[in-house]
Amino acid sequence: MSEIKNIFIKIRWYLNKGNNRSKQLKKSLVSCLIIKIISVAISLLMIPMCINYINAEQYGIWLTLSTIVLWLGFFDIGLANGLRNKFAEAKAKGDTRLAKEYVSTTFFILSLIFGATWVIFMVLNRYIDWNVFFHISIKGTELNSLFSIIITYFCLQNIFKILSTVLLADQKPGWSSFFDMLGQLFALIIIWVMMQLIPGSLLKLGITLCFVPLVVWVIANFFFFKGSYKAYSPSIKSINKARIKDILNLGVKFFIIQIACVIQFQTANFIIAHFFSAVEVTNYNIVYKYFNVLAMTFTIFLSPFWSAITDAWTLKDMSWIKNTTQKYVIIATAFNICGLIMLIVAPVVIRFWVGKEIAGNIDNILLVLCYIYVAITLYTTLFVNILNGMGILRTQYILALISPIIYIAITYIFIDKFNLGTYSIYIALIASNINGFIAPFQYYKLIRKHHIKTNVNNVCIQN
Template sequence: MSQKKKNLLDILKKRFLKSGSKRGEGLKKNILGLLALRGVDVGVSYLRFPLTLKFLGTELHGVWLTLGGIINWFSFFNVGLGTGLRNKLAEALAKNEISLARSYVSSTYAIIGIISLIMFLLLGGSVFVLNWPKILAVPDTYKSMLAATLLIVFSFFSMRFVLKLVSTILVADQRPAVSQAIRSIASVIFFIGIWLALKYRIMYGNLVMIGVLSSGSVLLVQIAASIILFSKRYRHIRPSLRFIDWHKFKSLASIGVQFFIVQISVIIMFSTDNIIISQITGPEDVVPYNVARKYFGIVEMLFLIVLEPFWSAFTQAYTKKEYSWIRKSIKQLLFLWGLSVVGSLIMLSLSGWVYEIWIGDMVSVPLRLSVLMMFFYMIKSWNNVFVYLINGVGKIRMQLYMSLIIAVINIPLSIFFAKNLEMGSSGVILGTIVCLSFGAILHPIQYKRIINGTARGIWNQ
């Protein structure tokens, strides 16, 4: 290893991993655990992508990616109760109030269970009421295949919607690496399934098989994790009918509702792109868009591994008025962001070569799309440095209002660039970049006001 590389590793270790404090040690363990597991997850995801593309073909793969984006919309429809449970459960466990903790867990499972049932009825009914071939921009000949796929995916999703609360409990208990392990194991099972289906040509080219493998793998692991964790480590707080307290809904949803509204705007901004591209240029163009997104998303994934544990750490430090630690941490994260920018530029220079090795001649990704996708992740990561601090201290009112504005303008702006300026999928991501630019200016301002004690009005709410 060269001396230059050694110096860089020494800098990173000094800035992020060497700490004798309890908070620092906890961050280190979480970062290292998440790094290893996310590495597995991403590696499997990138290996699986060309296999799925080969199994389905370009058109049906574009349909699958678009359908996945639609499913993601509903994954946030817990009215912020997941965020509320994480905060309330962490507080109750810290105070060793086991009965209160179990009440929060039981009540959340009950409320989410009701929401899940309603969602299943609505989504299941939509299969027979809505014209899904038209929504997904495919011929009517796919109608029966789409109906079967949607029924399977919606059914499994409704059950997963409840069972994924076990991951929220793990995060509240400061065990995000275990939560990530659940997702990683499911990802590996999905990969093995699609590899076997492709090798033995099981339902080759059929969307139903992908729906079963994708949704079923996650559901299977969540069921196993829930049984194991609630019979052992979390036996004392496992859900119980006699611990359900409907009055807990208000406290669980207090700040959670605000986060929910923010999440809805995020869904609109990040999950409608595939549909817009399908409607304007066809489902085939969804594939190169997602190839570029997956490729440049590697840098953000690595960045978020370091950033993720800081949310709760910022909450604790702000409560204890350890402002110097917060300032130092933000500087460290901005240093890391600078490294991610350098990494993104290197990835851009290598993108054509990587695409050729990874996807071959199945998909062509325009250089303009790669450049814009790189800028998208650079701005998004910049925003996240400050958003994690703002979310951690619970002062999200300005973010809430800004999210509502962005939710209104994002889709028409993306359509304008894509259609009127004839930029296609590049125009869609450009519209998102413009929307993110508001936060790139306002979030750092709010951070400085909060940390300097000069935040007033909406900046401090």
């Protein structure tokens, strides 16, 4: 017992070591890590449970439809990320009124954008024949009804998750992760109950996976904006047109970058469903989600880092940025070593996870390509997050106009000319990630420039 007590004492000492920014960062990491472990476990349980409740083909349809609608999240024209930086800057300067104006203005604009988006897509959905797209035959309008449910969920989510942006900007990602996890947990429990009582239905599965997490976020908004975040609660009086320009200056650049990310990282399900089958979508996603455990867990460590960088950059604390980045590079390397072990044991783990029948359709080449992609992504995501926190987006913005074209071209060539199937997706993702390869060089150039400037200033002071 005394040894365990000593361990907790050492952990507590470590968490309280350093300046306020470092202490907040470490405490956020610990809380996010615990919550994310639970979230990963839930998401891993969710896949076989959903497949068993319906089937692999219908689950592939759900994944494809939800991915398509997920693109709607980027119709916010980068406002969420613009708010994240501007809120963090206002908080660092102690300007509560300015922070409230940013929140209120963003909430208002997002409500207009996603209200209009919902109306447009609800009308368009009446004229789409999803059976033709998926090369299947499901009686009635079940797929159109499912699409309507998903559209409604994502539009409302993108409005109410402004709270998530505020929590991230305030270096409290643990709360944001907690509400995401809570929504997943309740959905998992309800699906398990449905498996015992109700016959499998794609529509019922969609309703559960959409509206249960949404209810959690609505309740969270009520408690936070009426409680500890009352000072930042959205209000009509605090809407300020002048703040729109501030947010959009960053937001539009983030928007272009996000569109590029959608094309490069969110179209895989769509491409596979179109060129191959819904079953292949499921196979691809099983491999992706297996290795994505690494990326998801690493994201835990990155969640508070973005806004901490904004705070440090605003206060010109470059030494903190440099020292903390070095620690993150070590963490990314450790994660990649874990990924290599995951690759070795993948066939056994996946067979145990989803069953022999589905695991038999997944080959080793797909596993290797996915690991390489995720391993590279860990490093590139780190440096992209640093530049995002600094608000240095010009190079990302330019490359975002080029990389999607390269991705689409490589994907088409490898599918159509070389017949490499789903391998083509990962090859294209790796080759087109130009921004990810350049971001580290941008960061180290900034650090070197600051080091030279500091040395020059020190010489001038001595003279």
